[in-house]
Amino acid sequence: MEFDYLKSNWKKxxxxxxxxxxxxxxxxxxxxPNIKRMRIKLIIETILIIVFLAVYYDGFDGATKPLWANxxxxxxxxxxxxVRFIGWFVLRNPIKGGNLKKSxxxxxxxxxxxxxxxxxxxxxxxxxxxxFFTSSIEFTQGKYFVLVGxxxxxxxxxxxxxxxxxxxIEGIKKTLIEFDDITD
Amino acid sequence: xxxxxxxxxxxxQGIIYKVCKMYRDSREDQExxxxxxxxxxxxxxxxxxxxxKVSTWMYRIALNTAIAIYRKTKIELExxxxxxxxxxxxxxxxxxxxxxxxxxxxxxxxxAERAIIAxxxxxYPYNEIAKITGITENYVGxxxxxxxxxxKNILK
Numbered sequence: 001m002e003f004d005y006l007k008s009n010w011k012k013x014x015x016x017x018x019x020x021x022x023x024x025x026x027x028x029x030x031x032x033p034n035i036k037r038m039r040i041k042l043i044i045e046t047i048l049i050i051v052f053l054a055v056y057y058d059g060f061d062g063a064t065k066p067l068w069a070n071x072x073x074x075x076x077x078x079x080x081x082x083v084r085f086i087g088w089f090v091l092r093n094p095i096k097g098g099n100l101k102k103s104x105x106x107x108x109x110x111x112x113x114x115x116x117x118x119x120x121x122x123x124x125x126x127x128x129x130x131x132f133f134t135s136s137i138e139f140t141q142g143k144y145f146v147l148v149g150x151x152x153x154x155x156x157x158x159x160x161x162x163x164x165x166x167x168x169i170e171g172i173k174k175t176l177i178e179f180d181d182i183t184d
Numbered sequence: 185x186x187x188x189x190x191x192x193x194x195x196x197q198g199i200i201y202k203v204c205k206m207y208r209d210s211r212e213d214q215e216x217x218x219x220x221x222x223x224x225x226x227x228x229x230x231x232x233x234x235x236x237k238v239s240t241w242m243y244r245i246a247l248n249t250a251i252a253i254y255r256k257t258k259i260e261l262e263x264x265x266x267x268x269x270x271x272x273x274x275x276x277x278x279x280x281x282x283x284x285x286x287x288x289x290x291x292x293x294x295x296a297e298r299a300i301i302a303x304x305x306x307x308y309p310y311n312e313i314a315k316i317t318g319i320t321e322n323y324v325g326x327x328x329x330x331x332x333x334x335x336k337n338i339l340k
Binding site: 003006007009010011012013014017018019020023024026027029031032034035093094095098099100101102103104107168171172174175178179180 | 186189190191193194197198199200201202205216218219220222223224226227228244245247248249251252253254282283286294295296297299305306307315316317318319332335339
């Protein structure tokens with residue numbers, strides 16, 4: 001019977017290749033190149049943004065800008081950092097407990113919420129930056145074109161980011177449909 | 185706790201290996217996924233109360249990780265000549281031809297089907313497969329018949 005043959009091949013597969021030392025290394029994030037890279041990127045981004053917040057007032061004449069522009073910048077920047085950290089911890093833990101389907105449903109829901117939060121804070125942060133730097137400018141036609149260019153770039157970045165998120169969410173959704181699809 | 189965890193994973197690492205082979209094409213991606221699964225198992229280990237078998241717990245986490253972890257599409261590089269043996273990663277072992285055929289066939293199935301057939305080939309009864317995956321026992325039977333047909337056609 002062919003399937004018995006497949007089963008016996010299956011059972012012979014992958015016996016004892018790694019020792020405990022190698023497995024122990026895998027329990028530490030510092031030994032995961034991809035995860036380590038993403039963590040370093042997040043930390044560097046956060047440090048740069050905090051430095052920007054610390055120096056922007058003197059460096060970019062915050063005193064000459066309206067109060068609302070300063071407040072908007074501080075609040076949206078802070079939210080941007082907080083949401084990214086939350087996103088990092090949440091997305092690094094895809095296992096939601098229960099059976100496979102329940103866990104994937106839970107993770108899909110998490111992805112949807114995080115994607116909305118991250119996209120919204122990115123949009124607000126970008127808007128705050130543009131608002132801050134343009135708030136006390138005397139606009140000429142040329143400067144209006146530059147402003148339009150900045151707004152279009154921001155929208156494009158948000159759009160591209162949203163496509164990545166959608167891809168990821170749709171991937172999970174597709175698998176959930178595959179679990180339920182009776183007609184195939 | 186660390187000692188117990190390492191002992192369990194070392195004894196049952198074949199499960200992780202099989203899931204990686206099912207859900208990733210290249211050896212590099214399989215190694216990445218292997219590491220990711222071990223990390224997720226380590227995170228989940230403190231909550232493992234041994235109400236289920238170790239293998240069942242490991243399959244659940246491994247399959248969940250393989251399906252949920254996002255992988256950006258990489259550009260495939262094709263190497264025409266074989267790499268000298270001394271440059272092989274120490275993780276690479278040449279699988280048998282039968283093993284490769286089996287996993288190539290399984291990779292043609294969709295992600296849900298791969299999970300179901302893995303549990304079936306591991307001799308889990310239908311009710312256990314239903315519990316692990318979250319689908320009904322009747323539907324497990326229907327899916328397995330269809331998957332078996334698909335695999336038979338591919339492996340003919």
